[in-house]
Amino acid sequence: MQKLTVNEKEEGQRLDKYLKRKLPEAPMSFFYKMLRKKNITLNGKKADGREAVQAGDLVTLFLADETIEKFRGETASSPERGEQIRALIAASDRIRGVTVLYEDENVLICTKPFGVLSQKAGPEDLSMNEWLAGYLLKKSPDRAALLDSFREFRPSVCNRLDRNTMGLIVCAVSLPGSRTMTELIRTRKLRKFYQMVVEGRLTGSGTIRGWLIKDPVSNTVRFSDRKSPEAVYAETDWKSLSTNGSRSLIEAELLTGRSHQLRVQFAYMGHPITGDPKYGTAQASEKNRTDRRRPAGSGKPFRGQLLCSCRLEFPPMEGAFGPLSEKVITCSLPPVFDRAMQA
Known part of the structure; x- marks a missing residue:
């Protein structure tokens, strides 16, 4: 017999998911069978696995x-363990140019560099998960x-950016963080909010709606x-x-978060994102090739779309997430944006 006490970082998840994290090699059918037979109980009572566990709950x-x-x-x-730790740290060190802007x-x-998954x-x-x-x-x-704790919850990215999109990325360090950010x-x-350089003269403002x-x-x-x-809308x-x-x-x-959303929408408007190899026009591609042939010292060429996730605005939040309440987090645009606008 073993008794498990749910802690604050584990609360809010379903009991069956909690059990799976504790006993990852067991099939879900095993948990449901044990719950039916009261070989697994929640606070001394029969449970079916759908209950949301709370801090202090006793799972026997x-x-x-x-x-x-x-x-x-x-x-x-x-x-x-030592080898796994060294491998993960070495993998992390291979990704350069990350700046941590907020952490609890x-x-x-943090910022995701260009070219990183x-x-x-x-x-x-x-990837950024490594x-x-x-x-x-x-x-x-x-x-x-900490490495052992990764078996129950592995810290991971919550909002995905394309490989060649730069900027702010939100990572969950705990299970409550993952649930709340998701x-x-x-x-x-x-x-x-994103900033981007697009081809052509585009002024004013507007809303792009479509499928x-x-x-x-x-x-x-x-x-x-x-x-x-x-x-999808x-x-x-x-x-x-x-x-x-x-x-x-x-x-x-972004009012919706769809794959390639900004790249496709602005290409449809006739203003593809500068450097976009997938949705740029032939004329834009030729201009980009011309920019690549600029004399030495005039700046690096555009190796991908000039698109940056530059600002996050959080809503009112309470409790453990109070420090993020109405917080605005920004990052600077890479110098290549200025070079593109001066070319």
């Missing part, structure tokens, strides 16, 4: 110690304990002004900040 496992150990999974030996026990907000697309990829794990391990006074993003209470249809084969998205079964508010006649600096607020 009337199971053999051997069963608990088997389903808990293998715990790495000290040498294995639940949430970390938010999350892995393949097993060999390096950076986050290495960063936390590097500053932890008990690295082995809910803010889902309900659009977290306001997200986006994704082609999974080519990993491209197309815009439509008509609803269809496979389409997308809406963006925008305003022009400046223009040099051939290019314009635009600020946009």
Whole structure:
């Protein structure tokens, strides 16, 4: 038999999810069977797994110690732990140019550099999730304990940016952080603003509304002004900040968060984002190639779309998330934006 007490970082999740984190090798069917037979109880009473656990709740496992150990999974030996820790820190160190702008026990907000994935697309990829794990391990006074805790909750990115989109990214350091940030993003209470350089003269302001249809084969998205079964609604508010006649600096607020949303919408308007290799026009691509041939010392070429997640505005918040209440977090635009507007 074993008794587990739910802590503050674990509260709010369903009981079956809590059990899965504690015994990751056990199938969900095992938990439901044990709950039905009262071999697992919540505060001494029968439960079905759908209950939301709260801090201080007592979960009792009337199971053999051997069963608990088997389903808990293998715990790495000290040498294995050391190797895993070194590998994660080394992976984190390979990602340069990250600036941490906010950090507490639940949430970390930092900048994602150009060319870095938010999350892995393949097993060999390096992403901001690996950076986050290495960063936390590097500053932890008990690295082995923190690594073991990753088996129950792995810190991860909450809002995904395209590989070649720069700027602010929100990371969950705890389970409550993950639930709260995910809910803010889902309900659009977290306001997200971007700045971008687009081709052509674009002044004024407006709202882009329409439907986006994704082609999974080519990993491209197309815009439509008509609803269809496979389409998702997308809406963006925008305003022009400046223009040099051939290019314009635009600020946009995402009212929906769709894949490639800004890139597709502005390309549809006839103002593709400068440097966008996927949705830019042939004329814009030729201008970008010309910019690449500028004399040495005139600045680096545009290796991807000039799009930056530059501002986050949080709603009123309470409790553990009170420090983020109505907080505005910003980051500076990379110098390449100025070069593009001067070209």
